[in-house]
Amino acid sequence: MKAYTGKVLFVNLTTGDIHAETIPDEVYENYLSGVGLGAYILYQRIPAGADPLGPDNMLGFVSGLLTGTPSLVTGRWMAVFKSPITGGWGDANCGGTFSPAIKQCGYDAIFINGVSPTPVYLFVDSNTAVLKDATSVWDMDADAAEKILQQDNLNKKKPVVALIGPAGVKRSLISGIVNDGGRLAARSGGGAVMGSKNLKAVVLAGVKPIGCHDPAAMKTLSKELSQKMRKFNLPGFVKGGIFPLMGKMMGGMKRALPMDGAMAGILMKRWGTISNNTLGITSGDTPIKNWKGSVVDFNHSYYKHLNPEKILKVEKQKYHCYGCAIGCGGITDIASASSGEFTESHKVEYETCTTFGSLSMNKDLDSILYINELLNRAGMDTIAAGSTVAFALECYENGVITPAMADGLDLSWGNAQSIIALVKKMIARDGIGDVLADGVKTAAAKLGVTGQPYVVTAGGVEPGMHDSRFDPLLAIHFSVDPTPGRHTIGSAQYYDMIHLWEKVSWAPPSGAYLKADEYIPSDKLAVKSVALSCYKELVDGSGGCLFAMMLGVNHWKLFEWLNAATGWQKTPDEYMEIGKRIQTLRQMFTIKHNVDPMSYKISPRMAGVPPLTAGPNKGKTVPIEAMMKLHWKHFGWEEQTGEPTTATKTQLGLDTL
């Protein structure tokens, strides 16, 4: 048996046509599934110039190639579409249980185009696929609507639902797609695309088994990882209070060394992403005060309130996405934090703690826990929403947003109650909230401040909360990935943990090196970033998770799992060629839609122009444009424009698409 079904479901909401198509084996061998299959379909089926919020845009829900096989940490799905924020390639990645549910219906992916005349949802099980009326749940928040749709479609199998909340319904460009009670495929504006199609939800209740080539070999690899994960522990006396000291040491290091990715496993297993809450602030990894501040501003009297131990105190139980042996998630009791409005929530992530914490100079942890749930239910991206709030606070400081424009809110830095009120206005598109509801880029245009230093984006997208001045390799990925501003592609820290050079012939070994060297454009740095890009596309084609990727190739054995799942017996170099093909096709999509890759360059403030005057990143500047060009050159793309060369397209078999 294969690890993929070889079938894809297509739904046209304008005509009501629903049909399945068989996908040839060679497509999977060249693109895997997940983001690769998504790119293969969307590049060919979305016409150039299509309105991202119109009928010609196609929204794909794609499972990973390894999802449902006996591999571990491979249960993520991808939403793929033309982004309404950038006008180029868009995707978002999410865990929970939705990815295997796609395959249990007998498909690797579901692609939806057209626009329904009335609100609908798509129901699919092992035998049927049908559109149903969604009028009664259209305006509901994601949590309430999910529960109703599960109950309405309950048979033998409890359905899994991916849906939009009010933010997607109102076509907020920073809205995402929600599943499993608050997991979000948040980035690139997929919620707005779904809302524009009058599609509230996709409800899946299939029970088909998912096969693979060699389950015994896969299980041997899984047992090995599972045994390691059980042993990845710190002594119980080590508490979250140690992180600021660790961060200070990391921020002061002059040299970097390869690390064992086991450390990522240890931190994720115990705390989750919040392990970086205070560590990142003292190291310089965490942006502060809309990227213009430092730990001098958000000092101990502030960051002590974000100690991850405080969040673990309200964690009722851990939460694992499907097939995950790490378990970074949690279910938290937020009754107190929300003054009784909600009972529980998915544990807040580091990204959310940062955009609504240090980026907004807010030290009120309860407000962050509350906002997290508000946004999960609304289906709005917490990175983008928090970044937009921080932008608004600086606009208020500058007098660009006046008290009258702010509907009476005091938008001073760190005013938690005003930030809560502002978020509610953004979700409802009420007053100043409507100005901000589509993110920083649109808000800046509406306010007439485009190009000002406090407009902080990569290609119009709010960046993830890791400071590009702290890690220039991250700055490259923020700027060159077809989904700009994405913190999940690559960084020096990722590279040093993944140990790609131990399996991939052309990946440069990472010995001890001077941190200062990272700030100088070089061929070696560029090849590292190319390797990370290729590998991440493999991960996203397989359904893998970033945090498994960070464990490194000697713990999370992606190449070996892929061979066992498919029987292909490819070498790591051959798999990296697939990653290169996927990434190049994503770039070709963006260029087909007439978007200039150089426009994805990070804002000057993110590159240290002008440099910070205090903190671990004091005086640091990243020569980003030169680094982008070197990355493009080593990818086989035009060095000046970022357009894949004819030779590269031919080599990868993309010239005939």
Add this chain to the structure above:
Amino acid sequence: MANKIPVVEYSLCAACGVCVTACPFSCLELSKVGIDRYNKVYPVLASPGTCTGCGICAKACPVEVITMQVLAGVP
């Protein structure tokens, strides 16, 4: 009532939930079983009455910690 039910060896379970999703009848749920200092939740047979003993959960388990136990006295 099925004549076989899944039994989980929790000390080796990855808490990954694959079995819960694989079950065609949603018989399994994740719940605290009191063995983990991290508050992890593990699969338990929440609906034994609907379990058919099909063994799909055991077959799906990536780390092979589910066995199908024969119930005495059930035909």
